Amino acid sequence: MNLQLITFLVMVAIFMLGCFLLKLPVSVSLVLSSIGGALAAGEGFPVRHFVEGTFSYIDTILIICSAMVFMKVIEASGALDALCSLIIRKFHKHPALLLIFIMLVIMFPGMITGSSTAAVLSGGSIMAPVLLTMGIDPVSVAAIIAMGGLMGMVAPPVNLPAMIIGGGIDTPFVGFGVPLVLLAFPVAIFSVLFLGLKSVRQMDYETVAPTLNQELSSQYGFRIYLPILLLVVLMCLTKIVKVIPDVGMPVMFLVSAALGLFTGKKIKVLDAVQEAVHTSLPVMGILMGVGMFIQIMTLTGVRGFIVSVCLGLPEQLLYLAAAISIPLFGAVSSFGAASVLGVPFTLAFLNGNTIVTIAGLSLIASLGDMMPPTALAGIFAAKVTPGVDSYTSVLKRCAVPMAVVMVWGLIFVIFSSRIAGLIG
């Protein structure tokens, strides 16, 4: 048995022991696993490497924290209830179309930021009350939001896994629009209809109407929606028309949240911020732990060992290996999976059309955001949906759409040349 395999087994064993036997937080288990891995590989206690790895997710952590503050503010101000009431009133006669429209709203922030977390925490949190009011059970609502986040991350104009893989082989992000549209939107529409249509068809507006809070919009008027509108405007101005410098998602969330303090019900700022930080702290901890974990995997050679095992499979099994290993590695980071495994697999599939292959692999890589322990899309979808206790139920509910994602992505990878020929 080689050293890397032993180190890998030690890391996995410590992680499982910490999580399941000692019931430690996932983040602490990752830290202990990293320390164990370094010791097993004879690297001692490399403090620098432990800390350096955690820096990978600083930007993501800031987005998560600021988005959570925004969400708590618009929830407390009444903007969420008011918007939910407005949408149901206007569109209840066309539930299927409404579902698709809601899916697009959830996807939108992901489409322009490339982040499923941003989509779930902004679009998802805004649409959760609407979906619940339409009669969809909480777990399915969270599943719709999670899938929306994933598809938003894949859909153009911004797809970071595709950009990361392309950057690894000097392929500019040009010509990806059509393949990504064909990959993301059919799956998104299928997912939302599969998870929600049955419940919405049974929606009786007369029963729902009394539960809608219509007082808020009459009391505060249009201004109650201003924080949400400001966020959408800031995103569009910085990322689509690009007329003002990109100030970054955290600033956009915080500015919009600040506006929310004056547009609706009175808010206790400290309570809202404390609650937001408290809610997002476990995930922030996981991300830090994951960064440390990957750094130690790289230092000890475990990362190379895993990539080598995947690429060492017989040619016929390579597609299957890509479809399984990329999402599994996504358990530590979907962007990391795109870089560490997406690039070598793309190089292995170079006989096909490169752009369609990368696009297909990016769809598969998006599943990484549903893999525990990080499972950013799943965890945050559960957090923004009232009535969902555990994100594992959300992941189970997403099983069929996730399988469709995997198969759809794989079809694009295997038949990349033919698909490229069809779409010109």
Next chain:
Amino acid sequence: MLEKIRAQKTLISVLCLVVTLAITVTAGIDFYQFRNYQEVIIPGEGVTGSFMLSEYLPALEGTYGDTMVYVMEGKTEGPSMLVLGGTHPNEPSGHMAAITLVEHCTVDAGTLYVIPRANNSAFTHNDAQEASPHFYHIQTASGTREFIFGSRATNPLDQWPDPDVYTHQPSGQSLSGSETRNLNRGYPGVADGNMTERACYAITELIKDKEIDMTVDLHESSPEYPTINAMVAHESAMELASNALLDMMLDGVQISLEPSPSTLHGLTHRELGDFTDTLPVLMETANPSHGRLRGATNEELVLTGKDPYYLKAAENGYVWVPYDETGVSIEERVARHLTGIHYLCEEYGTLYGKTLSIVGIPSYDELFNGSLGDYLN
């Protein structure tokens, strides 16, 4: 009972805080020292002058983006060449080839400009999750020399945060946000842009002002990447590069030539050819120490290029270079770069009638079979 639990909780909290502080301070000292480490380059007698890149953009002065430009002027007039080492400081053979020129060579005719640390800021940190060593060491006659193994990109302390998407100027090309800190995606540069774009701008201005005839940008890539052991040339430099390539092949150095893609913007071999009169060529050698298939990441891998997983990948047909248990040593990688530079100078003379004569470049065989330290001060 309740008080006991509270006391225990407080004790654990204090303990966690102390451990966190200790780790933070230890790591903080390490990062601070690495950021401010002064790498020593000992100019040889061939160096006739030097200046800071900020001469071409004062906004760079006093920042980590500023870097030293070494001038090696010959006794007689002739063509000029700019050599860029350290565009990506995690590709050490480019850095070391540039240092070898500065420390060991002289110029008879023409002028050689060398920037060993093109992206100076990227020498002040390592990439998270890459677990790179801070340094590698080379034995020389004057003792053990220490050189920096840095990052592919500008330090986020100098340029942060990255946008979600990097839009290259002036082409409007979109790349992932982290590429905004990649020097070789920022050309021709932006005078009032971010630090990376400014450094690119200053280098472009230097080329224009000095009317530099040839520019060679030295790189390394992972063995699984197709553009490897290769020259990439702008269409204006294609004839020069192809002649040099033939010379190298006659010397037994296997190398390929690729045209600069017209749709891939921001790179030296595209933009310097489009925006200046220089003939730009980029060279790539194989470096397993920043590949995705590598095993344990350490100094030995950087210097020897020996890796069991790349050996396996080679057996499975996943690498684009000849690779066996002898690895790809730093000597071999530096030798490829220096041989390329030598023949580019020679062929420029053949094509344009003026030769840049650099004396002291070790031959490919001398360096391949010898030690890099023999050519350093």
